Amino acid sequence: MNSRRQFIKKTIVGAAAVSAVNVIPAVASAQKVVKPIVISTWDFGVAANQAAWQVLNQKGKALDAVEQGVKVAEADLSNPTVGKGGYPDRDGHVTLDACIMDEQGNCGSVAALEHIAHPISVARLVMEKTPHVMLVGEGALQFALENGFQRDNLLIPSSEKAWQEWLKEKQYKPIMNIENKSFNTERLPGNQYNHDTIGMLALDAHGNLSGACTTSGMAFKMRGRVGDSPIIGAGLYIDNEVGGATSTGVGEEVIRTVGSFLVVELMRQGYSPEAACKEAVERIVKKKPETAKEIQVGFLALNKKGEYGSYALQSGFTYAVCDEQKQDLVIKGKHIFK
Numbered sequence: 001m002n003s004r005r006q007f008i009k010k011t012i013v014g015a016a017a018v019s020a021v022n023v024i025p026a027v028a029s030a031q032k033v034v035k036p037i038v039i040s041t042w043d044f045g046v047a048a049n050q051a052a053w054q055v056l057n058q059k060g061k062a063l064d065a066v067e068q069g070v071k072v073a074e075a076d077l078s079n080p081t082v083g084k085g086g087y088p089d090r091d092g093h094v095t096l097d098a099c100i101m102d103e104q105g106n107c108g109s110v111a112a113l114e115h116i117a118h119p120i121s122v123a124r125l126v127m128e129k130t131p132h133v134m135l136v137g138e139g140a141l142q143f144a145l146e147n148g149f150q151r152d153n154l155l156i157p158s159s160e161k162a163w164q165e166w167l168k169e170k171q172y173k174p175i176m177n178i179e180n181k182s183f184n185t186e187r188l189p190g191n192q193y194n195h196d197t198i199g200m201l202a203l204d205a206h207g208n209l210s211g212a213c214t215t216s217g218m219a220f221k222m223r224g225r226v227g228d229s230p231i232i233g234a235g236l237y238i239d240n241e242v243g244g245a246t247s248t249g250v251g252e253e254v255i256r257t258v259g260s261f262l263v264v265e266l267m268r269q270g271y272s273p274e275a276a277c278k279e280a281v282e283r284i285v286k287k288k289p290e291t292a293k294e295i296q297v298g299f300l301a302l303n304k305k306g307e308y309g310s311y312a313l314q315s316g317f318t319y320a321v322c323d324e325q326k327q328d329l330v331i332k333g334k335h336i337f338k
């Protein structure tokens with residue numbers, strides 16, 4: 001059992017507790033805004049949230065908080081799904097996807113970026129230093145190197161070993177429902193997770209929202225494959241009037257439904273963060289009922305009042321919450337399928 005699962009066992013609060021969280025007066029009140037607050041996908045979001053909290057607690061900007069926060073996951077070599085140490089594509093190249101969005105609707109993104117350990121910071125630079133939103137592949141690498149980022153070898157021995165194992169069968173069928181305990185994980189190299197993304201949303205002391213999203217995407221993916229995570233509106237969306245949303249899971253389905261934008265627009269119509277996430281996953285079920293049973297997609301949302309919620313297709317999705325009261329909360333997301 002890897003440390004991640006052990007960690008979940010220790011700190012997780014279940015779905016019942018989620019409702020408890022949702023009804024505590026500070027969160028439920030229409031008057032009181034809970035801020036600052038930062039939330040992020042999966043239990044590895046705890047360490048990332050804590051780094052973001054260092055910024056938020058000093059009255060820093062949500063934008064700086066989310067960048068600092070997700071960099072923790074990017075630097076964590078034990079995490080095979082984000083940053084350096086991420087599993088490579090099927091040809092052995094580690095290619096990273098990331099995006100960032102601020103309270104003014106500014107955004108930046110990189111996709112299929114190789115050799116750079118912190119794609120989120122390159123995405124931020126794309127936002128701040130170019131007239132563009134997205135740079136990909138060689139061009140993104142050139143931009144990063146020209147701006148002082150160091151070239152690095154992102155393929156660490158444990159990930160290379162997992163890839164070598166995968167090459168024995170070369171089965172191109174990404175197993176995305178890996179957290180679901182009913183799923184047979186025996187065939188996976190090292191019995192490890194083969195996908196996941198850190199998506200982070202923060203509301204700062206000034207009442208401004210920002211978000212960041214970063215991943216190595218599907219393990220052993222087709223070369224050139226890009227998922228939802230660097231696509232503004234799919235893997236991440238922020239509207240400072242309303243709230244923010246981010247996603248994890250099979251990126252193709254999130255792109256097809258423009259999932260994070262959908263969640264934010266539903267919140268604009270008055271949906272709670274949880275209800276908006278639920279509606280977004282239900283759209284996937286409605287469009288592809290059979291596929292939906294076989295895959296995982298999870299959405300996470302935060303509104304302007306500091307209220308948050310999530311919904312996933314399958315069990316196993318968790319998210320981390322950090323505010324003044326508690327800096328290491330992990331919540332088990334609600335889900336459609338049992």
Ligand code: ASP
Pocket residue numbers: 195196197215216217218226227228229247248249250251252
């Ligand atoms: N959404 C990511 C992708 O499709 C993977 C994940 O979050 O599980 O690349």
